[in-house]
Amino acid sequence: MLSLKRIYTTIGLVILTVVLIIVAFTTWYTVDESDQAVILTFGKAEEAITEPGLHFKLPWPIQNVEKLSKETFSLQFGYEAKDGEIKDFPNETKMITGDENIVLADLVVQWKITDPQKYLFNAENPQKILYDSTSASLRSIIGSSKIDDALTSGKAEIEADVRELLSSLVEKYDIGISILAVKLQDVELPNKDVRKAFTDVTDARETSNTKINEAQKYRNQKLNEAKGEEEAIKSRAEGEKTARLERARGDVAVFNELYDEYKNNPDITRERLVLETLEQVLPTAEIYIMNDDGNTMKYFPIRQMEKEQPKPPEDEGSEENE
Structure with a gap:
């Protein structure tokens, strides 16, 4: 009896030690700045924990912790860039435009988890849903666009339309994901x-x-x-x-x-106007003022006197100044 009691005691101590160890290691957890956590109480999700630092909870198996990243993820559609190498998937990127031309289009989608509870429990594989939604959105927009727009100046408009359609699909599926950006990588002919x-x-x-x-x-x-x-x-x-x-x-x-x-004075004015007119019409003609008092005609040679009149001597001082 003593040996059996000792055995039971030893087993009890072992069980207690295990329980204490479980309690010691499962009643606390840490959240990094780039993470967010969801507390599960018997499998039921509680509110998300986004504040970084040390946190406490009930021991396992009462409560568990699921951690998810708050960083931005990239979804590569139609290609895969890994270890510096790019692998294309032409079967996924081949699609037809609105004017019945075939093009190869691939793109990258920037997304992040905004609702951890929905991301964990509203869908079995939310990333697969996101990939299929991206494919459907891109094919829908390319299918309503002309080939000139897809290959040249219409890429920005196509990106905006794909992002709008993809965001509406993701919101409809309610998988806790938000679309941040959509960028066409290559659109080319096959x-x-x-x-x-x-x-x-x-x-x-x-x-x-x-x-x-x-x-x-x-x-x-x-x-x-x-x-x-x-x-x-x-x-x-x-x-x-x-x-x-x-x-x-x-x-x-x-x-x-x-x-x-x-x-x-009409007479005088008339004569003056006649003389001025003659000077203008006949500038080289000589004009004589004559007086006829009978048989003898006398005149006064004004022009000839002007010609014969000596010129005044020039001023020597003025010449020196010149």
């Missing part, structure tokens, strides 16, 4: 000859756009020059208009003065 032909078409389009831009630049330059010339002509016309108006006003003022003099 045949080399077709790729070359399309490249030639793209180069021709770029050359055409360049020529159009150059023509537009030349057109703008000529328009600016024409506008400048137009402004110069208008400015000269305004100046000529002002000058003619001023001359007209001056002529009117002179005419009014002559008219006043004519009213006071």
